[in-house]
């Protein structure tokens with residue numbers, strides 16, 4: 001049995017900010033990870049929604065290998081043709097007119113927040129710099145994105161919170177309207193909250209936000225770092241709502257495992273971002289651009305997103321059956337596409353541990369949720385396998401509960 005106790009490795013030279021499991025992997029193949037001890041694990045965590053097309057996808061491997069033999073890095077002092085191409089493809093397939101590449105999700109959000117402030121400054125209103133965000137949000141770990149996320153446990157001990165963020169209750173339209181002041185620049189929201197517990201923002205709320213932004217001259221920023229690039233069954237989750245944002249932050253799945261992110265925007269929203277206004281040494285580097293283009297080759301191939309929607313529907317149906325069979329374990333199945341959350345009736349950590357014992361990986365989230373984030377390439381066989389493992393994990397937790405009850409009665 002795997003030791004899932006989260007004690008830091010006593011001899012580790014790594015900063016102990018992660019409570020790591022005692023589990024390491026050597027190789028991956030599609031939806032499978034092979035541990036250093038040779039055991040196979042079904043990966044329904046995808047490195048937290050990152051390995052969108054699975055591990056060691058031959059097309060991505062070939063793209064990275066070919067690029068690695070030609071050129072790794074030049075900086076943004078020069079043209080990067082593959083970056084031009086990737087930006088063009090993102091523009092052609094979204095609301096956006098222009099793209100800035102980053103190395104991470106938090107940096108994509110930093111760009112988005114700066115862009116919104118600069119937009120108002122360029123419009124003659126530098127006093128409009130505040131961003132409205134939502135309770136339960138997660139936008140990253142830099143000082144500004146922590147302030148945007150507003151989670152006290154992540155802010156504690158790091159000095160004064162970065163100014164300019166006003167947090168309101170999740171999907172509370174009246175609270176949002178009340179929070180708007182003459183200093184407000186933007187509203188920032190995850191269309192589907194990931195870390196917060198796979199909470200889907202209702203379509204009418206997203207439409208309401210668009211309407212509020214239009215009425216008050218605010219920019220609407222979507223954080224699609226987790227829910228974008230096919231995860232929701234659409235290329236970007238906003239497509240479900242029938243409205244478009246002004247700015248969108250992407251990362252995680254967009255690099256398929258290569259560290260990269262992107263900030264997408266309309267020309268209007270980006271009008272303040274002129275030469276020198278922002279930058280990054282590594283952002284849009286040739287290795288990242290080669291892999292990013294390869295990810296889009298797969299995700300935008302005809303039929304791929306339809307496949308995601310279809311397999312997600314099957315998965316959710318089978319999960320609903322499991323919930324009916326194990327009502328004392330699973331309270332609710334939620335999410336869109338392959339961004340799935342199981343709201344647990346027992347502590348979510350018990351479920352993730354029980355799944356590891358079944359050699360299946362999932363990721364915890366807020367609101368006592370277990371996230372199931374398989375690579376988007378899974379098929380019916382993998383779904384059946386996953387369901388069998390989750391079923392067994394539930395049965396084991398039930399058996400333990402029964403034992404504990406007997407013990408209590410016997411005592």
Ligand SMILES: *Cc1c(COP(=O)(O)O)cnc(C)c1O
Nearest residue numbers: 104105106138139140194225226
């Ligand atoms: C992961 C995540 C981020 C931060 O991305 P990093 O690459 O870790 O900086 C921001 N927003 C959302 C919605 C995320 O899920």
